[in-house]
Amino acid sequence: MIDVLYFAWVRERIGQPKETVETGATTVAELVEELKAREERYALAFSDLSALRVAVDQELADFDAPLQGAREVAFFPPMTGG
């Protein structure tokens, strides 16, 4: 069980800010593949990973980061703060 969060246009494309998923994925990339296989809106949101950033337990991470012990994964576009 892992909380998956979406922000900005990723949230809009997926249609929700947060969901809890049951997953056997061992890396972020595997989780992405599982999500893409679900529905068209996920496939669309994750079609270009170079346009996305990921955080595992609220720390920026890579798509090959391990998910072992992770409670929260977030997907979002590059940040535009400041």
Added chain:
Amino acid sequence: MIDVLYFAWVRERIGQPKETVETGATTVAELVEELKAREERYALAFSDLSALRVAVDQELADFDAPLQGAREVAFFPPMTGG
């Protein structure tokens, strides 16, 4: 006739902030030589020109700057503003 101004420790060593001098000097360096020849306090103030800065008509200048047409020459230590 030229107004000569002194600031900071140059003013303190010379003992006055301003004076008007009658001079035939054609450069700042010549004016400095004339002043040094006057009195000990001038010789002391101008003993190390590398520790001094000069402005001619309120613009920073070199010691070899010409004095032709100048109305005001100022001597002072390196600035410490900000």
Added chain:
Amino acid sequence: MGVRVQQEPFDFAAEAEAFAAGRTDMGAIVTFTGVVRDTSGTLDHMLIEHYPGMTESAIGGMVEEARRRWSLGDCLVIHRYGRLAPGERIMMVATAAPHRADAFAAAEFLMDYLKSRAPFWKKELTASGAEWVAAKDEDEEALKRW
């Protein structure tokens, strides 16, 4: 030292004054304020989304890093989220240091990291629609100097 992430407006003058007040050990105080721009005259408002929890810890990490790199007396970061009108202040950074080079460097460092590493996303709403602001290559480039 402080990090505040908030929806409500902040009083830049009061914050800057409080930050700068009563110091006799810090010679240099730098502030940066970001303002909602409306360059084309068509912006109705901006919406800023953020990632509660991560935002505070990410900014806290940047402040810690700045304090490791430079001799700083104090640091303040305030960043708003939610709805902002043109001319409203999005955020501010303030740094205090014994010497100006440290205060400037730390403020620029914090700004560069806030731009590209703090989880905020801006959306612009104009008469013709809504659009997410795209990240700029130059902002990513700017991180390389640190």
Added chain:
Amino acid sequence: MGVRVQQEPFDFAAEAEAFAAGRTDMGAIVTFTGVVRDTSGTLDHMLIEHYPGMTESAIGGMVEEARRRWSLGDCLVIHRYGRLAPGERIMMVATAAPHRADAFAAAEFLMDYLKSRAPFWKKELTASGAEWVAAKDEDEEALKRW
């Protein structure tokens, strides 16, 4: 745009607020404030002497140069002279620009030039006597980057 050389204190918060107020074209506002430091705890007060006439024109020239080099919307320089107690604000610089890099660069440029090219001289008065502050090599060095 403004250059003010004055004996009386200035209200940093009010100046910063007035400078930043009501802009929708400038995304970035940077301020620098210089404060009288008393690092050893022995400073009674500082005296700042300046060269009336030249001071204003020298600073005006720096501001013009900054506007030539960077895309700036506005610039403000306030510098005091006379007697200042520890903790009092000596001077401030504010810059407004569409982008932060320009606002930061212009503020740092102005500070570097104010330090070594504006005709101000500081004297520190402590219990043990009075001493003119010596110019620092690093301040002269700082000019070379521009």
